[in-house]
Amino acid sequence: MLNLIIILVLLFGFYVLAMILFNWATDYRPGDTTAVQTKNQGIPIDTVAEKSFLIWNIGFGGLGEEMDFFYDGGKSVRPKKVLVEKYLEGIHSFLEGKKNLDFILLQEVDKRSKRSYRNNEVESISNIFENHSSAFAPNYKVKYIPIPFEKPLGGVLSGLLSLSKFQADEVTRYQFPGNFSFPKSLFFLDRCYLKMRYKLPDGKELIVINTHNSAYDDGSLKKIQMEYMRADILNEYQEGNYVIVGGDWNQCPPNFDCYKFKKAESPYEQRNIEEDYLPGWTWGYDSEVPTNRKLAKPYDPETTFTTVIDFYLCSPNIEITKIKTHDLDFAYSDHQPVELHVLLK
Known part of the structure; x- marks a missing residue:
C-alpha cells in the first residue's frame, strides 16, 4: 500500500512538472508594444464632434446567469454547450442593435478555446459589424491549463476586440508591466490594452483605448498597470489629443461606493482607483446600475454581490453627453454593457 502511495505521489509530481515545462516552452511572450492588423478598413473619420461607444466584457460566452466559476469560489469550469449557445445568441442579439455606434470595445472574447466549445467569437462578432474595422489583441494565450485537476480548463485563446466605423491610422497592443510569480504566471492572463489612433481633420488625434486590468491580485498589479497607463495617456493629452479609455478595470471608479448594491x-x-489619479479628467459611469456580478454561485438578484467596475475615462477636452449601463440582469455575461456618448471640444 505504501509503495502504491509513493508511486501515485511521484506520478502526480511528474505530471505537475510536465505541465510547467510544457507551458513554459509554449508560453506567450508578447513584446512591450505590438502592431495590430485591422480587418475591414472602415471609413475615414468624420468631422462630427459627437462620438458613441460601447464597452462590454462578454465573459467568453460562458458566464451567464446560470453559471458560477471556480476562480471566484464556485464549482463550475465551463457551462454546458447549450448554455454557451444561449449566451452567445443573447450577446449577438444585443450587439446587433448597437451597429449604429462608432466604437465597440469588448473584453474576454474567445477564439476557439476549449471553455467556449471552440467557437470563434472574434469572427462571429466581427461579422455582425460588417462595416466596422476590427482589431484583436490576445491577453490569454495558454496551450493547456491543467486546473482544476479533475476537469482541466484546457487551451485558451482570448482577448480584447475593438471595432470601429472608422479607419484607424495606428493600432497597437500595449503589454502591461508586472505579472504573477512563476509558475502561476504561465497559466494566467498577459494583461494589456489595445490603443487605436485616429487623425482628425483639424490635425489633432483621437486616442481610443480598450483595457482589461488584473483580477485576483492584491491590488499591487493593478497599481503598476494604472501608473503605466497614466504616463501614456497623459502624454497623449499633453500633445493636444483627445483620449478615451474604456473597459473592465477590475476596480471601482474614484469616490464610488463599491458596496452600493450590496x-x-x-x-x-473591492477597491477604488485613487481620487487624484488624473485631476481634471472625467470618469464616465452609470452609478445606478451595476456592471459586474460575482461568480461564487449562479446569479440571484436577491443575494448576488454586484458593483461597478466597467467604465470610461475621458480627457479634459471631452464632454460626456450620455452614459447608460444596459441592465440585462446578467443573463448572458457576468458583466453588463455600458454605452457612452461624448462631444470632442
Whole structure:
C-alpha cells in the first residue's frame, strides 16, 4: 500500500512538472508594444464632434446567469454547450442593435478555446459589424491549463476586440508591466490594452483605448498597470489629443461606493482607483446600475454581490453627453454593457 502511495505521489509530481515545462516552452511572450492588423478598413473619420461607444466584457460566452466559476469560489469550469449557445445568441442579439455606434470595445472574447466549445467569437462578432474595422489583441494565450485537476480548463485563446466605423491610422497592443510569480504566471492572463489612433481633420488625434486590468491580485498589479497607463495617456493629452479609455478595470471608479448594491454579507473586497489619479479628467459611469456580478454561485438578484467596475475615462477636452449601463440582469455575461456618448471640444 505504501509503495502504491509513493508511486501515485511521484506520478502526480511528474505530471505537475510536465505541465510547467510544457507551458513554459509554449508560453506567450508578447513584446512591450505590438502592431495590430485591422480587418475591414472602415471609413475615414468624420468631422462630427459627437462620438458613441460601447464597452462590454462578454465573459467568453460562458458566464451567464446560470453559471458560477471556480476562480471566484464556485464549482463550475465551463457551462454546458447549450448554455454557451444561449449566451452567445443573447450577446449577438444585443450587439446587433448597437451597429449604429462608432466604437465597440469588448473584453474576454474567445477564439476557439476549449471553455467556449471552440467557437470563434472574434469572427462571429466581427461579422455582425460588417462595416466596422476590427482589431484583436490576445491577453490569454495558454496551450493547456491543467486546473482544476479533475476537469482541466484546457487551451485558451482570448482577448480584447475593438471595432470601429472608422479607419484607424495606428493600432497597437500595449503589454502591461508586472505579472504573477512563476509558475502561476504561465497559466494566467498577459494583461494589456489595445490603443487605436485616429487623425482628425483639424490635425489633432483621437486616442481610443480598450483595457482589461488584473483580477485576483492584491491590488499591487493593478497599481503598476494604472501608473503605466497614466504616463501614456497623459502624454497623449499633453500633445493636444483627445483620449478615451474604456473597459473592465477590475476596480471601482474614484469616490464610488463599491458596496452600493450590496444585498447580503459578502467576502468580496473591492477597491477604488485613487481620487487624484488624473485631476481634471472625467470618469464616465452609470452609478445606478451595476456592471459586474460575482461568480461564487449562479446569479440571484436577491443575494448576488454586484458593483461597478466597467467604465470610461475621458480627457479634459471631452464632454460626456450620455452614459447608460444596459441592465440585462446578467443573463448572458457576468458583466453588463455600458454605452457612452461624448462631444470632442
